[in-house]
Amino acid sequence: MRAAAASRYIGLMSGTSLDGIDGVLADFSQGKCLVTQHASAPLAPELRAELLALNTPGDNELHRAQLAANALARACAALVQQLLRQAALDAADIAAIGAHGQTVRHRPGAFDATGYTVQLNNPALLAELTGITVVADLRSRDLAAGGQGAPLVPAFHQSCFARPGQDMAVLNLGGMSNLTVLSATGQVRGWDCGPGNVLLDLWCQRYTGQPCDRDGALAASGQVQDALLRSLLTEPYFSRPAPKSTGRDLFNARWLQQHLAAAPGARVQDVQATLTELSAHCCAQDLRRHAPATRQLVVCGGGVRNRELMRRLQAQLPDVRVMSSDALGIAPEQVEAAAFAWLARQCLHGEPGNLPAVTGARGPRILGAIYPA
Structure with missing residues (x-):
């Protein structure tokens, strides 16, 4: 990684609306989040339909979920490449990608007092396709600590x-x-x-x-x-x-x-x-x-x-x-993606990403799993 890259992060967000993927390139060199690039892409109709269907129990769910996660990772990788082109940067100029994935189930505290939250994602594939470290699975540690895993x-x-x-x-x-x-x-x-x-x-x-x-x-x-x-x-x-x-x-x-x-x-x-x-x-x-x-x-x-x-x-x-x-100073459609760039930075810096007063977790926790480039 180049020296200047330490302050640059990409955040990717595909929200509950399923209207598409938003991506930002954020610079933290001045201690605050400065969004320097933004790109968005609609989800392919067949992928959107499958992600929506996976919100409810259905046939052959595990197989379909994994293939949908692969397709989402490829769409995210294409958006990352678009951001890099816009900024005239390459993979070595980025510290990490914060990749939220697509929430298809969210049942914190249910069933066994821990519950679960599921964000379909294939961060390993995203790291392979982009050559950039990926931080993903950003909600489950908060759940494990007794929290809701949301909002982050x-x-x-x-x-x-x-x-x-x-x-x-x-x-x-x-x-x-x-x-x-x-x-x-x-x-x-x-x-x-x-x-x-x-x-x-x-x-x-x-x-x-x-x-x-x-x-x-x-x-x-x-x-x-x-x-x-x-x-x-x-x-x-x-x-x-x-x-x-x-x-x-x-x-x-x-x-x-x-x-x-x-x-x-x-x-x-x-x-x-x-x-x-x-x-x-x-x-x-x-x-x-x-x-x-x-x-x-x-x-x-x-x-x-x-x-x-x-x-x-x-x-x-x-x-x-x-x-x-x-x-x-931040466009409405950029805020959530910027938040996941910030969460990736918090993870790599070994700093907490949750607020226990908000999520109900037992204490501050470092959120995310790291998939190195």
Whole structure:
């Protein structure tokens, strides 16, 4: 590795929305995360369909999961090569890749008090294809220490966004929504609020054939169905205390179908409007409940591009300045990938990547398994 490479890391993220892979090249030479390159690639339709199918029990799962992991590793390797070309760098210029993989099951604490979380990945293949050290399996050590294994991004949010003496919060609107509360005293709290884009995308794709409700146009054309919203909000997860995390294991088509009986005859756009209101409500409720003094909410993740979701979020938080992470120097779609670049750096430096107050782990832990170049 070249001397300058010690500060350069690549982060790769494929989130619950299954909308594609985001990759960033991050430079930590000044002690902070500076994103110098960003690239993204949609998942091939057949791979996306298989990853989605693997979220629920099915036939021949082990075989299919391994082949999907191989395909995902190849797609990640292609994205890494794109980043290197954009930056006019080669493999020897990068310290490591932080590769999250694709979560297909997330059941922390379930069944035997430890539970499990599964991110499909083939980091050994990714290291072979790129010639770069890979740090992967970033959640399981936290689970082993009694934690949720999620959310992990609050530690990065603290590193990247915290301002001394200032209360603020960071909301990631990915497939799930997760909130980080950064207090003026330096205390950090964080948890998954509930569904972010996952139900919006599911409903939109089912009835329009489009992968997402672009700009929230479908939701904006509908009316919130109060009876349906009340039914959705009876979900016990919303009132559970943190630490807590969730995923498609709970918020999925089956869960939604159970509640649709509360709105017989609702139009497609009315259901979309109600689901958008649900996502905004869960986030706003958690901020009001747990950090009522916060007056600045920084939002990242793909949901930032849903104007109707952002409008509803601001409407529910009239006394809070709701703004995109763009305002703090990192584009919304880059934040999670940058977090996994940071987690890879933490691992190679032998420093903890989790926050026990957030995940519920017994203490700080070095996260990740290292696959040398």
